[in-house]
Amino acid sequence: MKISSIVSTLLLGVMVAFSGCGTDADEMVNPETTYSYSVKVTNLTAGQPMSPVLVSSASLFTVGEEASLGLEKLAEGGDNSVLLDANGVSGAGLLVPGASETMSLTVKSQKLNVATMLVKTNDGFAGVDSLDVSSLAVGESQTLYMSVYDAGTEANSETNTTVAAFGVEGFSATRDDVNVVTVHSGIISKDDGLSTSALSALEKFNNPAAMVSVTRTK
Amino acid sequence: MKSTLTKLALTSALIMSSSLMALEIDVKITNLTSGINFTPLLVSAHDSSTKLFIAGSTASTNLKAMAEGGDISGLVADLDNINANTISNPVNAEDASKNLLAPGASTVASLTTAAGNDYLSIVAMMLPTNDGFVAMNSVKIPTEVGTYKYVLNAHDAGTEANTELSADIPALANGTGATGLATASEGFVHIHRGNVGDTDSSAGISDINASTQRFLNPVASVIITVK
Numbered sequence: 001m002k003i004s005s006i007v008s009t010l011l012l013g014v015m016v017a018f019s020g021c022g023t024d025a026d027e028m029v030n031p032e033t034t035y036s037y038s039v040k041v042t043n044l045t046a047g048q049p050m051s052p053v054l055v056s057s058a059s060l061f062t063v064g065e066e067a068s069l070g071l072e073k074l075a076e077g078g079d080n081s082v083l084l085d086a087n088g089v090s091g092a093g094l095l096v097p098g099a100s101e102t103m104s105l106t107v108k109s110q111k112l113n114v115a116t117m118l119v120k121t122n123d124g125f126a127g128v129d130s131l132d133v134s135s136l137a138v139g140e141s142q143t144l145y146m147s148v149y150d151a152g153t154e155a156n157s158e159t160n161t162t163v164a165a166f167g168v169e170g171f172s173a174t175r176d177d178v179n180v181v182t183v184h185s186g187i188i189s190k191d192d193g194l195s196t197s198a199l200s201a202l203e204k205f206n207n208p209a210a211m212v213s214v215t216r217t218k
Numbered sequence: 219m220k221s222t223l224t225k226l227a228l229t230s231a232l233i234m235s236s237s238l239m240a241l242e243i244d245v246k247i248t249n250l251t252s253g254i255n256f257t258p259l260l261v262s263a264h265d266s267s268t269k270l271f272i273a274g275s276t277a278s279t280n281l282k283a284m285a286e287g288g289d290i291s292g293l294v295a296d297l298d299n300i301n302a303n304t305i306s307n308p309v310n311a312e313d314a315s316k317n318l319l320a321p322g323a324s325t326v327a328s329l330t331t332a333a334g335n336d337y338l339s340i341v342a343m344m345l346p347t348n349d350g351f352v353a354m355n356s357v358k359i360p361t362e363v364g365t366y367k368y369v370l371n372a373h374d375a376g377t378e379a380n381t382e383l384s385a386d387i388p389a390l391a392n393g394t395g396a397t398g399l400a401t402a403s404e405g406f407v408h409i410h411r412g413n414v415g416d417t418d419s420s421a422g423i424s425d426i427n428a429s430t431q432r433f434l435n436p437v438a439s440v441i442i443t444v445k
């Protein structure tokens with residue numbers, strides 16, 4: 001059984017080397033097979049601390065669709081507790097600019113999802129949705145870069161009463177933005193002309209904002 | 219008419235042999251931005267020697283019309299002349315009341331490509347910008363059955379100064395404007411530097427809203443499904 005699932009995994013890898021999903025080969029994978037991964041996340045921004053990183057086999061967001069309550073809490077306040085379940089693992093604490101953290105998880109899925117708030121934004125988060133790691137054999141790695149998304153749940157006012165980094169309650173149940181997840185448009189900051197912003201040029205960012213290296217360990 | 223498209227001399231045996239297959243593909247385009255609309259999209263499969271523009275070079279008249287005013291008719295005519303397989307404005311085909319692809323929204327263009335039309339191009343103006351457009355520029359269409367994902371960047375046609383004034387941008391209500399940000403166009407197609415914006419829609423350096431109408435790359439994702 002184990003050999004056949006490895007063989008089918010290799011076949012799947014060949015079939016979808018450039019793509020996101022397999023079809024027929026998926027059915028050949030034993031649904032009870034578990035996979036272990038170590039996931040290293042590096043904060044590539046100049047001045048944006050990142051909230052405890054969530055790595056999960058469950059999908060966390062879809063661009064163009066409404067954010068879940070769990071994603072809203074992560075993106076507005078850095079709180080990953082709603083999204084964190086048996087499918088996932090959380091980083092130990094804030095991931096400061098330039099720092100890396102490695103998390104390990106064992107799951108039945110060959111798709112991984114990552115999300116972490118950029119703390120000095122209203123509702124910005126770096127993430128990846130449904131990363132296909134089915135082509136990885138044990139010991140192999142794959143690296144990608146994460147863009148910053150906007151949860152679309154809070155207006156990007158950049159004020160010290162709405163941005164979680166200033167010690168206020170980041171999460172607010174009110175949704176006063178476009179209410180779909182999109183790529184973040186960046187912050188303006190008071191240094192770039194938004195006089196009501198509590199942010200400075202140090203907190204500006206561009207894509208990519210973080211690097212993710214996935215290594216399959218089992 | 220052909221001269222308005224840039225022809226490249228690519229005649230390798232490899233390309234010629236791969237040109238013999240016709241394909242059925244779905245092209246799903248998603249607007250990834252939080253506050254920029256795409257005007258009518260042009261999705262076209264064409265031969266390997268065709269490009270709608272070359273980054274670093276001057277835009278054609280018809281590319282300029284698309285980037286500054288959202289008018290794709292000139293580019294469509296160019297592509298029709300070389301027997302490309304083109305879908306115009308798939309958003310409107312799905313919903314006759316719409317012409318814009320809104321932030322976060324998706325549309326699907328289904329194409330049957332004639333033999334030899336194995337390269338794909340996609341363009342649409344980005345609103346509000348002066349001459350910004352989203353682009354996939356002549357990418358080889360995969361031939362194996364499967365699903366393939368790409369992300370697209372914002373380009374600047376280089377044909378109009380980025381004044382960010384309502385008088386110069388179709389999407390913005392006419393206002394009094396102000397001095398604006400730039401008085402000369404760049405003269406060549408390049409990666410867009412982004413909107414600046416400010417907090418006043420009819421005065422100051424820009425009529426674009428800095429909080430809601432800036433953007434970062436990537437601005438669109440494309441999923442090609444080869445059937």
